[in-house]
Structure formats: C-alpha cells, structure tokens
Amino acid sequence: MGLKFEAFFILIRKGRRVGFKRPPAALTKTWANPPTKDGIMIIFSSVKLKELFEKERDYPWQKPEHCHCCNSIRLWGHGFVQTIFEGFIRPLWLKRYRCPDCGCILKIRPKEYFKRFQTPIKTIRSSIEQKAKTGRWLSGIVPTRQCHWFRALRRKIKAYLGDTWMQGILKGFDHLLACGHVPVSRLI
Numbered sequence: 473m474g475l476k477f478e479a480f481f482i483l484i485r486k487g488r489r490v491g492f493k494r495p496p497a498a499l500t501k502t503w504a505n506p507p508t509k510d511g512i513m514i515i516f517s518s519v520k521l522k523e524l525f526e527k528e529r530d531y532p533w534q535k536p537e538h539c540h541c542c543n544s545i546r547l548w549g550h551g552f553v554q555t556i557f558e559g560f561i562r563p564l565w566l567k568r569y570r571c572p573d574c575g576c577i578l579k580i581r582p583k584e585y586f587k588r589f590q591t592p593i594k595t596i597r598s599s600i601e602q603k604a605k606t607g608r609w610l611s612g613i614v615p616t617r618q619c620h621w622f623r624a625l626r627r628k629i630k631a632y633l634g635d636t637w638m639q640g641i642l643k644g645f646d647h648l649l650a651c652g653h654v655p656v657s658r659l660i
C-alpha cells in the first residue's frame with residue numbers, strides 16, 4: 473500500500489484556493505492552518521526518524537502519488553531542508569518535491585509532530601496530562617518548554633472553547649486537536 477500521504481493544509485496561490493485534502497481521522501476537516509507565506513504545502517507522512525538520522529539524504533523517501541495542489545502525478549525532487557527534532561544531536565534532512573505543472577512545493581514532515589514543533593505530539597500530550605494530574609512536569613524535557621505548551625494551551629482553550637470550558641485542560645487539548653488546531657501553538 474505504501475505510505476499514505478495526508479495534506480492538512482489548504483494552499484492558496486495567486487489568491488485562489490487550488491487544493492485541499494481531508495486530514496486524517498485524528499484531525500477533522502476543520503484543520504485549516506494557513507499555508508506558509510512562500511506557498512509550501514506540508515505533507516504529513518510516516519517517517520522513520522532513526523533511519524532518517526542514520527541515512528541522512530540517502531533515506532528512502534517515498535514520493536507522494538500526486539501533487540496535492542493540482543493532482544498532477546508528475547513530481548520532481550526539490551532538495552532537502554534541515555529540521556531539528558528532539559532526541560537527535562543534529563538536524564534531520566526532510567525531503568521536498570516540486571510539481572512542474574502548478575509550481576507547488578510539497579514538504580514531507582513526520583506526522584507525529586506538529587508543524588514547527590520538535591517534540592512528538594504524544595510527548596506534549598503526556599506533559600500536559602502529568603502537569604494536570606500531579607502538578608509536575610515530565611522529566612527529561614526542559615520545564616520552560618513544557619510551561620510554554622501549558623500556557624499556550626490554556627490561552628487556546630479560552631480563545632476557542634471559552635471561559636465556560638469545564639472538561640479540563642487535557643480534554644481541551646484533545647478537543648482542539650480533533651478540530652484541527654495545534655493545541656499548544658501560541659498562534660490564536
């Protein structure tokens with residue numbers, strides 16, 4: 473079956489919406505982060521980070537089956553970008569592709585991570601859960617960072633779920649995630 477690629481973003485180029493693909497079940501269709509300013513579409517996919525770390529640019533990336541902007545099946549390699557992930561002593565090389573038909577650039581990113589976050593989603597959730605239940609941060613992760621997640625989540629819950637949200641911060645995390653938000657992003 474190969475890898476299943478899932479584009480989470482609507483790409484708007486030249487002022488019009490040109491592509492959209494539904495996010496996976498964990499993230500509903502309301503997930504609608506704006507595209508990056510330079511028009512890069514991020515494709516969240518299964519990536520074996522340990523293998524990627526070892527093989528670097530020789531990692532066996534599987535090319536998306538089609539362009540998520542225009543559906544063209546022609547995709548060309550478009551170099552790599554270095555990205556930092558927690559637990560690795562050096563940045564990892566993430567593959568990019570370019571569609572020659574519409575010019576869209578697809579950047580492959582591990583689906584276990586939020587965009588712009590170095591820590592896996594499940595670890596961030598565990599941090600929130602532990603803090604909510606015990607009042608302590610997870611060991612092994614800088615407390616300041618965890619504090620940022622926690623505060624950002626509180627702000628986000630207030631902004632999106634309102635002051636009357638009574639189901640607790642962890643359920644707030646899950647709810648926001650299910651609605652397609654990055655629950656610990658500072659962006660409101």
Ligand SMILES: [Zn+2]
Pocket residue numbers: 539540541542543544571572573574575576
């Ligand atoms: Zn295209």
